[in-house]
Amino acid sequence: MRITNLMMMNNAIQNMADGQEKISKLRERVATQKQFQTASEDPVHASASLSLRSNLRTLEAYADTAASTNNWMNTTDYALNQLEEIGVQASNIILRGLNDSLSGSERYTALRTEMLGLIDKAVELGNSSVNGQFIFSGYQIDQKPFDLTDYVAADPVNELPYTDYQGNTFIPKVLNYRGDTGIMQRTLGPDQTVPMNVRGDQAIQQFIEDLIVASNALTQNNIHLPAPVPAVPTPPAVLPPAMPTLQEALTRVKSSSDIVNQYRTSNGARMRQVDSASNFLETVKIETKNLLSQKEDTNMAEGIALLTNQQTTFQAVLEVSQRAISALTLFDYMQ
Incomplete structure (x- = not known):
């Protein structure tokens, strides 16, 4: 399968978007101190919580x-x-x-x-x-x-x-x-x-x-x-x-x-x-x-650690994507 430049760019953009979404969810979890905001995020715990x-x-x-x-x-x-x-x-x-x-x-x-x-x-x-x-x-x-x-x-x-x-x-x-x-x-x-x-x-x-x-x-x-x-x-x-x-x-x-x-x-x-x-x-x-706290509340230490790791991962994705996209110049392609 041939990997085109467009595919590389789309993958990079998709990875960055996924990273941002994960960071947003983790930030919301830490801010609200809740493991989920809607029942669809965790149906089992949501049912027990209700x-x-x-x-x-x-x-x-x-x-x-x-x-x-x-x-x-x-x-x-x-x-x-x-x-x-x-x-x-x-x-x-x-x-x-x-x-x-x-x-x-x-x-x-x-x-x-x-x-x-x-x-x-x-x-x-x-x-x-x-x-x-x-x-x-x-x-x-x-x-x-x-x-x-x-x-x-x-x-x-x-x-x-x-x-x-x-x-x-x-x-x-x-x-x-x-x-x-x-x-x-x-x-x-x-x-x-x-x-x-x-x-x-x-x-x-x-x-x-x-x-x-x-x-x-x-x-x-x-x-x-x-x-x-x-x-x-x-x-x-x-x-x-x-x-x-x-x-x-x-x-x-x-x-x-x-x-x-x-x-x-x-x-x-x-x-x-x-x-x-x-x-x-x-x-x-x-x-x-x-019991309700166990089903709903976020472990703050764990939530902050996950958020920090996700932010580090996102920074890495940004750097890799930047290098990959910046290398796709006309001269590089002609070589």
Whole structure:
């Protein structure tokens, strides 16, 4: 086969172009620190990389869910802890009120005022929220679960009013629960779910209502005896529902405080479950990222060495091609 001058020139140009292309790819690999830019460059590693990235996105979604769930449960734990402390304070107020040496005025002026403050604080804690979402409302996260309204008589025309220790009319407060019975489940893994919320009607409502009972007893100076009954006019007057005594209120507050404690304990157990899941997810994420790095990332020392060698080779190709082409003069051809 005859090697013409044109063939020699085309081969030289082709070799130089191939060298430039290799250098360009190696420079891109070193600059991006990735072994390939498109799946066609390395289909096997690209397929494994896509699978690992999909797994990593799933793990990150589970981790985000675990983080938001943990934040929600921490807020729940704080609120329930504060309610437990209110229960202790309320019990102390009631015990002070049970001292027979106190007058009705002292119970009304001092102790009732303290109890009303605890009721307001308990309602505020019952309306705790995370990022604008109320944690004790069940599914109704945009609705405040608790509010206080005035008692409305079942028979407004004939029912007699409640009276305080001096015989003056007073209107008791009534607690309303505006949430529902929903329990929100959160998925922390393929086969792992956890209830995130605590229902306010189960954990808190009775507790606040018992605080109101204690406040009413202090208002009426109703310590050990049935609530004072106003003078009954001629029928058809109807007596209002009887109110518990302060002694009964003490028993009720202690009982409902125990309920709050039970729900806090249950919430704490689920918090430990979420923490364990979060730690596991973080470990798996690190392992997945390491595997992904092995499939995608370039060994920088090796990449730089290959680039240096390729640049040296390209310089050699340039020099050889230059000599070969420059020798193809008319006089050289005539010889």
